[in-house]
Amino acid sequence: MNKPITILLAEDEPALGQIIKESLETRNFKVLLCDNGEKALQVYQEQQPELLVLDVMMPKKDGFTLAKEIRAIDEHIPIIFLTAKSQTHDVVEGFTIGGNDYLKKPFSMEELIVRINNLLNRSNLQKTTEILTLGDFTFNFPKQTLQFKNEEIAPLTHRESHLLFHLIKNKNQVLDRTLILNKLWGNDDFFNGRSMDVFISKLRKKLSADEKIQILNVRGFGYKLIY
Template sequence: MTALSATRLLLVEDDPNFGMVLKDYLELHDYDVTLCTDGLQGWRMFQKEAFAACILDVMMPLKDGFSLAADIKKADPLMPVIFLTAKAMKADMLEGFRLGADDYITKPFDSEILLCKLKAILQRKAVPTTAEKPAATEYQLGHYHFNAKTRLITHHGDTQKLSPKEAELLLLLCQYLNDVLPREVALSKIWKDDNYFTARSMDVFVTKLRKYLKGDPRVEIINVHGNGFRLVAPTAEAKELAPSV
């Protein structure tokens, strides 16, 4: 396998015209793109070369995009995957996120938005060049300190113990800090399903988290209508837990 470049992308798209247009567009913006025209070819290329991220169509011959993504995630759970597809059904989007996709973009799409999302994903999921870097587990949210491992929120000496699901949801919001956490992402990753009852359950958990964080008016969980939630914390920063000695 060749050395990893932070700009190397695997693009798997069975429409050769669209694939070449997108490849050229991404290369104009300084990405190094390898284009494959079916899922089996894409899988063989993934095994042979090293990539920073994968952009996959869903409906492809020989090996569909969902099957390809499942194999990619099994081989490398940290590999960023973006689905870029005409399949706009909610069930398909949920399946994509259940497989660990970082984003699911439906055609037609705004190419500038794809660039912005790709940049954000690569910054968030970049593979370290040395020893594996642990994910952030502590966050400073205004006057609040959140420790995801112990599930504790501390505020001026007072401590609130969160339930496992409350801690999972707050951690996910922190990972999308000052950005929109799509509702379907939270439901698929935490509740493993998206229906009326799980959606109502998530709303209840969001209400609880707002109550826990109400002591600092700068810290808000904003409802983005029709999309999801956004955790806003102007002084927030993420930290890694120091290893035990």
């Protein structure tokens, strides 16, 4: 039998936390359950889990703050946020600080498990050693860095890196909006679509040093990076 994947679950509702823990354990996951953000950070540092499931509203340290602190240590660990919040700016904030997926309460356990497996499969992409070039830009995907000539641009976030990777791989072709939302965000709902638009705008700004590079919005289809 394969070694179980270790998941850190930070959830301050005892009943819900226990339900999630037991459900995941029946799928051969090892679950480290914490009821506040401070304890979760300590457990993360001691146990080095392979995926995080974080409630946003927690005592002592909220999920967004916890994710920021962990992202400063580990740029690649998959993070899923659990929350009752559904405002667009909350969703965008979660993705901006490095979250990979966002599940609104109430949710089904089957949906959570599908999203966990999707992220674990997707995380294999991060092991690539590819360094890509785009004009005078050098994009180091594993290190999530972007250089223009010899000058390093502001560091890329986890989400920006994955989106830029797919844009470059599909250079001068339309990157299908629905496909990339499902691949990187887990689904193509309105909130995720708004989030992706924000990340596209950030990438345009970071690539603006080279006027020959453009990311075009192909209405109704997706985006095209041209050079």
